[in-house]
Amino acid sequence: MTERAAPPPPPWLSIEGVSRRFDGVAALKDISFALGAGEILCLLGASGCGKSTLLRLIAGVERPETGAITLAGQVLSGSGAFVEPEARGIGFMFQDYALFPHLNVADNVAFGLKGRPRAEVQARVNEVLTVAGVAHLADRFPHMLSGGESQRVALARALAPRPRLLLMDEPFSNLDQGLRETVRAETLALLRQMQVGAIIVTHDPSEALAVADRLAVMHAGQIEALDGPRQLYHVPPTLYVAQFLGAGNVVPGVAERGQIATPLGVFPAPDLAQGQPALAFFRPQALTLCDLAEGAAARVLRHDFLGAQERVFLTLEEGGAPLQLDLPATAQFRLHERVGLRLDPAAVRVFAAEG
């Protein structure tokens, strides 16, 4: 259920104490993390959390106010040094792809290869276009491309100069749902094949969980948590991370003698002070139905058919906010039925209640 946190890879990119403000408002506060070579990191957060700004700082199109950014031992910015974006060897993929409208696909891809012999440029362009599966579009202009084609061309263009690192700003958000997952899988396979490390900004938790080696959840200009996706999903360090990454239930309680008591059981809370209000958090799948005698009594409020499963909403007879749990679509239950609820205590995380 839980994975062991992977040993931190030797740093390839390292960010230390980076801050940035816009018009006096802090967009990034003292950000630090490291990225291993070939690693794929997702920056996940709600809009306005600073994730795009962080990406632009690494790319060099914004300057940090404090802190240092180092790539492969070279200081990109910090302590007076600043490497211009064109000299960083970092590829960037824009959310809107930013294909040059006056150049055809081949010339777009060749743009980053300036200064090399013509034959070499030609060969590299053909190579990346072929790998990206868009070689047949070489003569088209950007306005003649579909969304998926534009995305592949943008990827090919970013990879053509063999970047040391690829930054991707919401690279799949302009694609339709069905196409998105295909393109995402292809893109990831391509990155692994070329052994290019990447930082992918996204606001979609399921996307981040699916693609990331490690995942950084950002909130209000700070990194709230950074770890493997399974670890963060199952053992979230904060309530924000827990709720951002997926559906969950929250049951209130009060800390007494190192634990909190709730209608669904008593859970350890060793870090909380005596009498401090607390919240027990658990995913829907941690709840199961049982005989009334064996669990807490609850009533079925409503249920949403999700296809593969049924999401059931219940209220405890002792009151409180509705709880959700997932049952197989074949499960038998009735609306307003009284049922017993059992909670797997290993799946419960206890947080101090804020405010």
Place this chain on the structure above:
Amino acid sequence: MWNGSASITEAVQIMAATDLMQSLLPRRTSRPALGGGRHWVWGSGFVAALVLAPVLALIWQALQGSDGLWAHLWAYVLRPALGQTTVLLLGVGLIVIVLGTALAWLVAAHDFPGRKVLDWALLLPLAVPSYIIAFVYLELLHPLGPVQELLRAILGYDNPRDFRLPDIRSMSGAILLLGLVLYPYVYLPVRAMFAMQAAGLLEAGRMLGCTRTHLFARLALPLARPAIAVGASLALMEALNDIGASEFLGVRTLTVSIYTTWVTRSDLPGAAQIALVMLVVVAALVALERFARRKQRFAGGAQRIRPLLPERLTGLRGWAALALGALPVVLGFGAPLFWLLSEAVGRIGEAGISPQLWAEMRATLGLAAAATAAVLAGGMVVAFAARLWPGGTTATLGRLASLGYAMPGTVVALGVLVPVAGLDRMIDQGAQMLLGFGTGLVLIGSGAALVYAYVVRFLAMSVGGIDSGFAQIPRALDHAARSLGDGPGASLRHVHLPLLRPALVAAALLVFVDTMKELPATLLLRPLGVETLATHLYSEAARGTYEDGAIAALAIVAAGILPVIALARIGRRNGAGRRP
């Protein structure tokens, strides 16, 4: 002049018509027409016919001339005028493109002291009509004027015969002065392009290894090409429309030739023939603009608006950038305004404001108000018809109704004169038969003919402005109003008009100010004995007397500043993109 054409708004409206700006706007989903209100489409057809009538009349009139006259006209008037016009357009085109693009790049891609102010101040020369800048510089640079006096004092000459600058009354003088007030037509769209669309693309270029120095030539310039084409063609239409500056400066352009052929030689068919040649030149300009933007369909409506990260110029380089950028503002706006102010203050102190000038102001405002009302009404009919019945027919009618923006004022005036004079004769004869007395030339005499010309000339502004106002109103509101029992007319009153108010106010402001500044059509069609501020200035400059001229010019420039401020604010709103 300026006036006519262009106004800035027009510039914006026409830009909005180009793919360039459209790619920035959310795609409009086409929905089936709601139906009803068919008569609005007929109204739109009527308005379009009103605009087309002068062109047809012009062709008819041109065919009246005899062959012998044509040969004479060609050899002695048309060929030299065509040559002079070509040289003027080439020169002005070069200046506005270089100046407009360079200034846009300076302000968009660099940061230096005073950049924010310069950003909008560079639009200010738009407020100075070409005939006023010529009027001012004729005085300023006169051999006995302040500039040359000062130069002689500095250099130690005491006689104008020993030292004088080259005469401003020349082709190069006209090119420089027109370029000085027309460059904002290029600056504005190119600046918008850099600010709104290019930022992401330029960043992409840098991250693909393109250095700042190469960025301009490799990316910015090719990207700006469509915007440059739009802006330059607008500026050249203004230059073509100009009558005052060319005439004061001794350049015999086509516009000046139309005026003299008609007014001095009373050769209406000859003037009409020159006017047709002028329309050919306009068509060539439009074709050139289309060619320059070929294949430039900008992809992707999803571009996020993001400011360009400017390169900081510090110390001496920063101040040099400011000085360089401020120079066009000082020459094209600051110096003329300062001179007009000091002259006007002196004149008012000496003689007050003459009753004649008051009468001219009343006439100017009255004509402008009448024209504004008519232009808005016509624009509303055309735009609402397109709203009710979206599709090819109403779109074509809208384009026809907007044709006037490309027609120089003299051409419009000439085209309007023929049918209106015919109508006047009919009314006169009818009145004589029925009432026993003649009405004279009631349409021309009352100023109705002039207002008609203004409508033809400026309708594009209101059609464009109201159209984009409609585009802001979700179609769901139309459906809601109709499903709640409003017919087309009632929904216009209850839903659209209140929501269109900002667009209507903006269009009204533009039309009003442009009408105030209009010179060529006003000169040709004003009722006998009526002078406006612009024609007053023209006749003083033509006579070489400078009495109330400065006050009249100051009033026109002051009015002209209003839309520039509005424009600068729009630009700021669009340019200042929020960061993600």
